[in-house]
Amino acid sequence: MQQRMIGDVKVTRIEEILGPGFPARDFFPEFDEATFRAEEHWLAPNYYQPESGKLIASIHSWLVETPQHTILIDACSGNHKPRPGMPRFDMLDTPWLDRLRAAGVAPEKVDFVMCTHLHVDHVGWNTKLENGRWVPTFPNAKYVMSRTDHTHWAAEAKAPETAAYQVNTYNDSVLPVVEAGKALLVEAGHQCDDCLTVRSAAGHTPGHIRVDLASGSRRAIFSGDALHNPVQVPLWRWNSRFCADQAEARLTRHDLLADCVETGALLMPAHFASPHAAYVKAKGDRFDLAWDA
Ligand SMILES: [Zn+2]
Structure with missing residues (x-):
């Protein structure tokens, strides 16, 4: 289990799935064969599977243990x-919850669950099935969500054209989670603990939203899906579909990348494959990665 100390804060990655996901040419609307090929030498095999043309994706949560609180991001x-x-x-039937326990955290111990956004792969463990009902997985937690995102998805859930x-x-x-009175709908600037x-x-x-961590002189940014694959660091103009x-x-x-540099x-x-986190350097019009191995 990979753990990092950011100042006084311990950060542990809790994996759900790691493997090939969407094909690169379908995933990026700006996909261009020659531009992508120029990056392939460092993307394969960790972040791209040449034989299938698929991007390698990790689906994980970040467990953040501060001196005061136990927090899950996504x-x-x-x-x-x-x-x-x-x-x-x-x-799905994955051992994600067992992996959280193996990291020393029982569900009762979690104080905050912070969702960077309300997509399918960022809110799933908010709830678990119990006697045929979906109940909060973390009975003592407040669930921090963007008010804007919540308003949007609550409306989408009622719209006939929504998938x-x-x-x-x-x-x-x-x-x-909302009905249980456990949602904390927040705006930008909201502080969680002293350091987030x-x-x-x-x-x-x-x-x-993104969640910025500051502890002593150290900084980290939990960026959710502002980017999905490391190729979007040099090719920062490439969006996901x-x-x-x-x-x-x-x-x-x-x-985001400029802030990391500065x-x-x-x-x-939320989705980079191993080693899952990196520092960022400016290089002309591009950005470069320096992996935190
Ligand atoms: Zn995602």
């Missing part, structure tokens, strides 16, 4: 959840 996809039209996340898996995601993984600050990182979803506002997502990604923050995204 809640993966969850178990036993019907996701019609999205087979990758349909009816069935997204309707289910809101209804089985977000709504039960919510900042806007909109574009991928309307209210997407799941980004709701393509222009805003691009700007957010640029600002503050020396460790970039900790």
Whole structure:
């Protein structure tokens, strides 16, 4: 189990799934064969599988243990959840909760669950199935979510044109937490513990947030899905096809990477494969990665 100390804060990655996901040419609307090929030498095999053309993706949570609190950032996809039209996340049965316990954290111990946004692979473990009902997995936690994102997805869940898996995601993984009075709907600037600050990182979803960690002189940024694959560091203009506002997502990604350069923050995204986190350096119009092995 890989653990990092950022100042006084211990950060542990809790894995749900690691493996090939979407094909690169389908995933990036800006995909260009020659541009991608020029990066392939460092992307394969950790971040790209040449034989299938698929991007390698990790789905994980970041467990953040401060001197005061136990916090989870993003809640993966969850178990036993019907996701019609999205087979990758349909009816999963993974040992994610066992892995959390193996890291020394029982569900009762979690104080905050922070969701960077309310997509299917970020809210799943908010709830678990108990006697046929979806109940909060973390009975003593407050669930921190962007108010903007919540307003958006609550409306989407009622709209007839919304994909069935997204309707289910809101209804089985977000709504039960809200109805239990455990949701904390926040704006940018919200502080969680002394060391975590919510900042806007909109574009991928309307209210997407990032979580900035500061402890002593050390910095880290939990960037959710502001970017998905390491190729989006040098090629920061490349969005995912799941980004709701393509222009805003691009700007957010640029600002995030520039902030990492300026503050020396460790970039900790939700889906980078091993070693899962990196420092960022500016290089002309591009950014470069320095992996935190
Ligand atoms: Zn995601």
